[in-house]
Amino acid sequence: MGNPTALVTGGAGFIGSHCCVDLLANGFDVVVVDNFSNSSPAALDRVREISGAGHLTSLKVDLLDQSALQSVFDCYSIDVVIHFAAYKAVGDSMNRPREYYTNNVAGILDLVNAMNLADVKHLIFSSSCSIYGNATEIPLTESSAPGPTNPYAKSKWICEQILEDICATHPDWSVTALRYFNPVGAHESGLLGEDPTGIPGNIMPLLSQIAAGRLSELNVFGSDYATPDGTAIRDYIHVMDVVEGHRLALERGKISGFRRYNLGTGVGTSVLDLVCRFAAVSGVEIPYEIVGRRPGDVPELVASPDLAAAELGWRAKRNLDDMCRDAWHFQQLNPLGYQQAVTGERAPA
Numbered sequence: 318m319g320n321p322t323a324l325v326t327g328g329a330g331f332i333g334s335h336c337c338v339d340l341l342a343n344g345f346d347v348v349v350v351d352n353f354s355n356s357s358p359a360a361l362d363r364v365r366e367i368s369g370a371g372h373l374t375s376l377k378v379d380l381l382d383q384s385a386l387q388s389v390f391d392c393y394s395i396d397v398v399i400h401f402a403a404y405k406a407v408g409d410s411m412n413r414p415r416e417y418y419t420n421n422v423a424g425i426l427d428l429v430n431a432m433n434l435a436d437v438k439h440l441i442f443s444s445s446c447s448i449y450g451n452a453t454e455i456p457l458t459e460s461s462a463p464g465p466t467n468p469y470a471k472s473k474w475i476c477e478q479i480l481e482d483i484c485a486t487h488p489d490w491s492v493t494a495l496r497y498f499n500p501v502g503a504h505e506s507g508l509l510g511e512d513p514t515g516i517p518g519n520i521m522p523l524l525s526q527i528a529a530g531r532l533s534e535l536n537v538f539g540s541d542y543a544t545p546d547g548t549a550i551r552d553y554i555h556v557m558d559v560v561e562g563h564r565l566a567l568e569r570g571k572i573s574g575f576r577r578y579n580l581g582t583g584v585g586t587s588v589l590d591l592v593c594r595f596a597a598v599s600g601v602e603i604p605y606e607i608v609g610r611r612p613g614d615v616p617e618l619v620a621s622p623d624l625a626a627a628e629l630g631w632r633a634k635r636n637l638d639d640m641c642r643d644a645w646h647f648q649q650l651n652p653l654g655y656q657q658a659v660t661g662e663r664a665p666a
């Protein structure tokens with residue numbers, strides 16, 4: 318029997334590309350579909366560079382193109398789908414709700430309909446801690462009440478409910494929703510990392526680009542939260558720990574029904590703590606200025622990872638220093654992100 322084949326939607330993106338590396342290293346064949354709207358095919362070249370002779374197929378397909386998507390299932394014998402492809406910027410979603418619901422919600426409907434026709438009923442879904450919104454209890458467990466505060470988070474919550482309903486009616490479906498807290502860091506090789514287009518919105522790529530001198534200082538959004546230093550607290554998690562969670566969920570096999578798990582470390586870090594750790598690890602001072610709160614931000618999100626530990630045998634292994642070190646390593650090797658792949662230049666290791 319050949320290797321199992323995973324279809325990875327959004328496989329050229331930040332988490333998707335790291336997931337491909339992990340799957341290939343663990344005996345899976347991988348078929349990526351991506352429309353490259355917010356990612357670069359160069360990321361998949363890097364996946365190949367890391368993975369050597371692994372079996373990776375890359376296809377430029379938009380999930381909203383139903384016939385193209387269906388033909389992927391016709392051409393490849395897919396065992397399981399890992400669905401990353403989605404819009405994911407909270408602030409952007411406040412300005413473009415229609416686009417977010419179309420891409421994220423219509424996208425999952427197209428995907429499950431194509432899967433259904435092809436009789437592939439095993440799905441790992443990329444969900445988000447943003448579903449919890451203004452958390453009333455910390456740490457958050459999977460049974461904490463959802464209260465999404467922006468169209469991005471709402472779209473993820475809607476998708477979870479669609480998938481849960483499908484599983485409740487059709488016991489031949491198996492769906493695992495993984496709620497990521499704040500994935501950061503990079504592959505330890507420094508070949509693969511987070512390479513947002515334009516000026517980053519998320520904090521770790523901002524810190525990397527400030528340390529590298531591409532940006533001048535960090536705006537710290539709010540210092541009047543009810544937290545020990547007044548800045549917002551998040552549960553940062555290394556991207557390689559996140560993708561290991563996917564593989565463990567996948568290796569558990571196709572168990573009937575819908576399940577959801579938090580993927581976080583259980584450790585909360587404030588914005589100022591993170592700035593401090595990043596400066597210590599990189600050896601570069603990070604200038605910052607405290608400004609007003611960012612609309613849509615919440616004070617604190619920290620996971621209880623206990624359910625994933627109990628049922629998937631998963632726990633995050635990497636700490637905040639590992640996250641900062643690997644993000645900084647990627648930045649140093651790729652000062653302009655994957656752009657260098659176009660010219661073939663890369664900074665020496």
Ligand code: UD1
Nearest residue numbers: 405406407445446447518519520536537538549551588614
């Ligand atoms: C958000 C989502 C999360 C999603 C992630 C990736 C929420 C609650 N969380 O995380 O689900 O996976 O985006 O898109 O919606 N910060 C600054 N200055 C900056 C940038 C950020 O102080 O210039 C602070 C933010 O206020 C926040 C922390 O850094 O407290 C992390 O921000 P960010 O990296 O943008 O992620 P979240 O908004 O927490």
